[in-house]
Amino acid sequence: MPTLDPEDSIFSQLEAYGHKKIVFCSDPETGLKAIIAIHDTTLGPALGGTRMWAYKTEKDALYDVLRLSKSMTYKSAIAGLNLGGGKAVIIGDSRKDKTEALLRKFGRFIKNLNGEFITAEDVGTNPKDMEYIRMETQHVTGVPESIGGSGDPSPITALGVFMGIKACVKELYGNDSLTGRSIIVQGIGHVGENLVKLLRDENAKVYASDINEERVGQVAKKYGAEAVSNNSIFDIDADIYSPCALGATINSQTISKLKCAIIAGSANNQLQDEIIHGKMLLEKGILFAPDYVINAGGIINCYSELMGFSKKRTMQLTENIYEATRNVLKLSAAESISTIEAANKIAEKRIADIKKVKSTY
Ligand code: NAD
Numbered sequence: 001m002p003t004l005d006p007e008d009s010i011f012s013q014l015e016a017y018g019h020k021k022i023v024f025c026s027d028p029e030t031g032l033k034a035i036i037a038i039h040d041t042t043l044g045p046a047l048g049g050t051r052m053w054a055y056k057t058e059k060d061a062l063y064d065v066l067r068l069s070k071s072m073t074y075k076s077a078i079a080g081l082n083l084g085g086g087k088a089v090i091i092g093d094s095r096k097d098k099t100e101a102l103l104r105k106f107g108r109f110i111k112n113l114n115g116e117f118i119t120a121e122d123v124g125t126n127p128k129d130m131e132y133i134r135m136e137t138q139h140v141t142g143v144p145e146s147i148g149g150s151g152d153p154s155p156i157t158a159l160g161v162f163m164g165i166k167a168c169v170k171e172l173y174g175n176d177s178l179t180g181r182s183i184i185v186q187g188i189g190h191v192g193e194n195l196v197k198l199l200r201d202e203n204a205k206v207y208a209s210d211i212n213e214e215r216v217g218q219v220a221k222k223y224g225a226e227a228v229s230n231n232s233i234f235d236i237d238a239d240i241y242s243p244c245a246l247g248a249t250i251n252s253q254t255i256s257k258l259k260c261a262i263i264a265g266s267a268n269n270q271l272q273d274e275i276i277h278g279k280m281l282l283e284k285g286i287l288f289a290p291d292y293v294i295n296a297g298g299i300i301n302c303y304s305e306l307m308g309f310s311k312k313r314t315m316q317l318t319e320n321i322y323e324a325t326r327n328v329l330k331l332s333a334a335e336s337i338s339t340i341e342a343a344n345k346i347a348e349k350r351i352a353d354i355k356k357v358k359s360t361y
Contacts, residue, residue, distance in 0.1 A: 013062070017070050020046075021116075023233065025109040030102040035061055036109065037069035037087040038295040042355050046086025047116055047302060048072040049122025050106070050133075052094040065089045071292055072299070077347035078324055079296040079317070081303045081345070086117045086274050090275070094124035100132050107136030115139055120302045125131075127151070133274055149163040150305035156314060157297035158194030158223025160321040161266045164242060165199075167325035168262045168287050176322075178204040182238040184260070185209070186230070187245025188219045191266040191295075195244060196223050210245070226309075238263060248272040255280050266291035269342065278338030289325055290343040296321060 003169025005013075020041060025034040038046040041277065048069055055061040065087050090106060092098070110119060110133065120142040121130055133140045133146065143149030165183070170176035182205040185192050188249040192210070196219055201226050208218040213227075220227035228236060233256040241260040243249045247269035250258075255277060263270070263286060270291045281288045297318045304314040317324040344346035 002106055006059045007273045010062065013066055014297035017066050019066060019069070022065075023109065023113065023117075025106060026287065027102075027105045030099065030105045031097060032102050032105050033058075033091040033349050034088055034106055034109070035065045035091075036088040036113070036117055037064075037065040037086060038113075039069040039075040039087075040351065041116060042351050042358065043077060043084050044082040044138075045118050046072070046084040047076065047118045047120065047299065047306075048085060048087035049120045049142075050088040050090060050125050050129075052090040052092055052098060052124030054093040055089070055091050056302060059092070060193050061089050061091050067269075073351070074344060074347040075292040075296050075299055076303075078293050078328075078343060079300055080320065080324070080350075081299065083299070083303060086119075087122075088117070088119055090124075098124075098129065101359050104131035107133035107140070108209065109284050110139050111137035112191070113139070118302075118306070120223075120298075127331055141305045143305075150301045150314070153298040153301040154190035155194045156318050157191045157266055157295055157299045158198060160194055160297030160300070160318045161191065161242070161244070161264065161294050161318055162198040163322040164289045164325045165242065165262070165264045167271045167322045167329065168240070168289050171326070171329045172261055172287060174246070178202040181205070181240065181281065182240055183207070183240040184228070184233050184236055185225075185242045186249070186265070187243065187267065188212075188234055189244065192244040193219050195242065196220075196225050197265070200224055205238075205239060207236055234258060237269065243267045243270050250261040250277055250281070252280070255284060258284075260286065262289070264288045264294055265291065266295040267291060274340050275338075278340040282332070282336075282338045288339045290328060290340045293324055295344050296319055296324075 002161035021038040023036040026072050069087035076083035118139045127144045130143045145151035166176040184207045188210040200223040207228045209223045209228045209230045216227045223357035240262040300317045328343045332339040
């Protein structure tokens with residue numbers, strides 16, 4: 001993907017990333033200032049979460065929503081879903097500025113898009129907020145289970161990451177057993193804890209780290225993992241590093257310290273720079289499972305909710321992440337390109353192929 005320059009004009013930015021539509025939502029009465037970005041709808045309606053964040057500038061908000069909506073197109077495409085890519089950002093502090101009225105007004109903007117955009121929760125929003133949006137529009141997923149939604153996606157996301165890890169292990173070691181393999185899980189939140197459980201169930205040696213030391217201690221005790229300090233994770237000699245906290249943890253500084261053979265985790269946008277750091281990992285011989293390929297469980301959960309699929313079907317679709325990851329690794333090896341480039345190629349090919357189907361009788 002080309003790098004965006006937030007200083008460029010809005011239309012140059014849309015052109016650089018190939019966006020279809022941007023909707024600026026303004027409602028002074030409720031204080032709503034939001035941007036909905038619809039990147040591509042070739043495969044289906046654009047689905048993506050709504051992030052509420054106190055962006056320093058409107059340019060920062062636009063930059064974020066353009067970048068995130070484009071990755072949603074790729075994530076759904078490679079997961080084999082009939083969904084396009086979109087994302088929304090609400091500018092504001094979710095702890096202070098979020099009200100029922102603001103969210104319902106935002107819901108009305110989504111309603112006016114007639115199903116071209118469907119939203120879900122993201123940083124700064126939660127299932128209760130989705131319930132408010134649902135009061136104004138049907139085009140929202142991730143509402144609480146009590147009102148027919150799919151509930152917390154984190155266990156499904158963790159399952160997808162687990163399958164992605166196994167696919168990498170198979171590629172490197174010839175079989176996908178995790179017994180005896182060692183893994184550092186960074187970030188023991190909703191996804192991290194579920195992942196630690198799956199890994200320990202298969203007798204992997206797990207090092208768990210988080211800035212919240214009390215929480216990491218509790219989770220380590222519960223599942224028999226080893227709690228480690230967040231500052232020392234790059235000193236540990238482990239087979240796998242699983243970033244499940246923040247993005248951009250893989251950069252020039254950390255790559256030089258990494259001792260692992262595999263990187264596979266849930267955090268979005270793990271590579272600080274897709275091209276530069278993807279290539280550095282390739283050259284260093286570290287197998288990187290592209291984040292959007294293996295953390296697709298959350299979007300699969302939303303898709304299942306929309307389609308009315310059973311939990312069993314959701315799990316099966318998520319288990320397909322194993323094959324999706326294998327295909328990415330095979331293409332990367334065959335063409336000597338980074339795994340992120342390989343994933344992008346596969347996603348772009350599916351979109352181009354389906355575009356042809358839709359343009360012909
Ligand atoms: P979460 O907020 O529940 O957990 C994140 C954890 O990371 C917290 O325990 C936090 O204390 C810890 N953390 C924050 N900064 C850290 C740091 N510098 N070092 C170590 N730990 C740190 O979030 P989550 O729902 O578990 O999601 C984790 C990651 O996976 C996020 O990047 C999220 O965007 C991504 N993701 C989540 C889902 C999902 O279904 N929840 C789906 C796709 C992607």
